[in-house]
Amino acid sequence: xxxxxxxxxxxxxxxxxxxxxxxxxxxxxxxxxxxxxxxxxxxxxxxxxxxxxxxxxxxxxxxxxxxxxxxxxxxxxxxxxxxxxxxxxxxxxxxxxxxxxxxxxxxxxxxxxxxxxxxxxxxxxxxxxxxxxxxxxxxxxxxxxxxxxxxxxxxxxxxxxxxxxxxxxxxxxxxxxxxxxxxxxxxxxxxxxxxxxxxxxxxxxxxxxxxxxxxxxxxxxxxxxxxxxxxxxxxxxxxxxxxxxxxxx
Amino acid sequence: xxxxxxxxxxxxxxxxxxxxxxxxxxxxxxxxxxxxxxxxxxxxxxxxxxxxxxxxxxxxxxxxxxxxxxxxxxxxxxxxxxxxxxxxxxxxxxxxxxxxxxxxxxxxxxxxxxxxxxxxxxxxxxxxxxxxxxxxxxxxxxxxxxxxxxxxxxxxxxxxxxxxxxxxxxxxxxxxxxxxxxxxxxxxxxxxxxxxxxxxxxxxxxxxxxxxxxxxxxxxxxxxxxxxxxxxxxxxxxxxxxxxxxxxx
Numbered sequence: 033x034x035x036x037x038x039x040x041x042x043x044x045x046x047x048x049x050x051x052x053x054x055x056x057x058x059x060x061x062x063x064x065x066x067x068x069x070x071x072x073x074x075x076x077x078x079x080x081x082x083x084x085x086x087x088x089x090x091x092x093x094x095x096x097x098x099x100x101x102x103x104x105x106x107x108x109x110x111x112x113x114x115x116x117x118x119x120x121x122x123x124x125x126x127x128x129x130x131x132x133x134x135x136x137x138x139x140x141x142x143x144x145x146x147x148x149x150x151x152x153x154x155x156x157x158x159x160x161x162x163x164x165x166x167x168x169x170x171x172x173x174x175x176x177x178x179x180x181x182x183x184x185x186x187x188x189x190x191x192x193x194x195x196x197x198x199x200x201x202x203x204x205x206x207x208x209x210x211x212x213x214x215x216x217x218x219x220x221x222x223x224x225x226x227x228x229x230x231x232x233x234x235x236x237x238x239x240x241x242x243x244x245x246x247x248x249x250x251x252x253x254x255x256x257x258x259x260x261x262x263x264x265x266x267x268x269x270x271x272x273x274x275x276x277x278x279x280x281x
Numbered sequence: 282x283x284x285x286x287x288x289x290x291x292x293x294x295x296x297x298x299x300x301x302x303x304x305x306x307x308x309x310x311x312x313x314x315x316x317x318x319x320x321x322x323x324x325x326x327x328x329x330x331x332x333x334x335x336x337x338x339x340x341x342x343x344x345x346x347x348x349x350x351x352x353x354x355x356x357x358x359x360x361x362x363x364x365x366x367x368x369x370x371x372x373x374x375x376x377x378x379x380x381x382x383x384x385x386x387x388x389x390x391x392x393x394x395x396x397x398x399x400x401x402x403x404x405x406x407x408x409x410x411x412x413x414x415x416x417x418x419x420x421x422x423x424x425x426x427x428x429x430x431x432x433x434x435x436x437x438x439x440x441x442x443x444x445x446x447x448x449x450x451x452x453x454x455x456x457x458x459x460x461x462x463x464x465x466x467x468x469x470x471x472x473x474x475x476x477x478x479x480x481x482x483x484x485x486x487x488x489x490x491x492x493x494x495x496x497x498x499x500x501x502x503x504x505x506x507x508x509x510x511x512x513x514x515x516x517x518x519x520x521x522x523x524x525x526x527x528x529x530x
Contacts, residue, residue: 052484204299216389235296
């Protein structure tokens with residue numbers, strides 16, 4: 033069995049918990065991590081409250097190989113993530129000269145510049161996470177990766193996190209197949225097949241479409257040979273039940 | 282200050298953590314809870330692993346007034362939420378006659394019926410959560426509300442959770458206003474205004490559109506008079522900065 037490198041995402045922001053904003057960062061990060069061999073195993077959504085952020089970061093960084101955060105690194109009063117990370121690591125913020133330089137490239141009135149310079153406050157000991165959109169970077173403090181909440185910016189930052197930086201294992205691969213049969217019809221066979229492939233995670237997801245209902249079957253794991261074998265068994269199972277597999281997603 | 286009734290959502294499912302499926306249940310539930318005076322203050326996404334589900338349910342039901350779960354109540358091998366809830370409450374599952382009756386309404390071959398009847402296994406002491414789509418219901422065990430993961434079904438179940446059942450407080454209301462000014466330009470004034478309205482949560486969210494960039498300002502709270510006053514102050518602030526407020530969302 034290949035080494036599993038685990039990841040946890042902390043989504044920081046009242047706007048997600050209030051339902052105002054639909055998070056998409058979790059799904060994006062999860063898919064990118066699959067490619068570099070990090071398995072997302074946990075995520076939390078927490079409010080912009082200092083004690084909660086500090087305690088959650090400290091709890092999760094001890095439990096998972098990597099902790100990613102999104103949100104709370106902008107220039108306003110509700111952007112407190114950097115302060116919280118510094119507190120969690122019992123260190124201080126300082127104005128990182130490289131970030132100050134990036135921020136100074138864009139001119140602004142004094143009040144606005146003072147607010148923007150908040151984004152140059154980086155915990156002592158952290159390294160930067162590049163921001164290919166040209167704005168202020170995120171930062172990495174030990175195994176905690178602090179990134180923007182705006183999806184466009186977050187995605188740019190994630191694109192710079194290489195397999196080498198994250199010490200990732202084998203990429204997590206998947207196979208999937210759909211069938212116009214209800215979950216209950218395939219349940220017994222699935223359970224039996226899953227039992228024979230303990231290293232592969234087999235999920236079963238009902239769908240409802242205009243042309244009927246059915247089930248998507250998704251296999252995930254790092255061993256491509258086993259994934260292919262399991263897929264063939266599931267295709268046989270489907271045909272034995274008198275249906276045809278399909279692959280439109 | 283009105284009583285705050287807190288809610289926590291546990292999203293159970295590997296498909297969310299792998300990035301295969303985009304969760305939408307959090308945002309939906311959060312908005313519905315606002316209406317019945319329950320404030321979502323925490324959410325977690327956890328895998329289909331029994332010990333993790335049991336421990337997370339037990340941790341969270343002690344911390345929040347209500348814990349909602351989505352996912353893992355279908356008929357297949359990866360649907361283990363009911364078993365986990367029973368274990369968390371140190372009780373047993375039994376075949377609930379009302380649910381058996383609902384499931385028996387739709388005929389199925391013996392294998393499929395056996396799988397479907399798994400969905401009638403309800404922890405002793407639980408009450409049902411109606412499923413207006415006509416399928417098997419969810420259930421409530423003390424302050425834990427167990428619902429389907431499929432959004433259509435989940436939304437139907439949520440629609441039956443009344444303010445009375447949840448003992449909700451005042452509805453959480455919001456005001457929002459947009460401005461074509463960067464966050465850094467409004468940051469100093471916002472901080473000052475937030476300071477004068479400690480009961481209102483003021484969030485600032487940057488946006489980027491084809492016609493420019495700007496900031497959405499969102500106020501949330503239960504006191505409508507204060508919300509309106511704060512909105513007027515923010516509108517004045519915007520005009521003082523030489524811009525115009527807009528309200529397209």
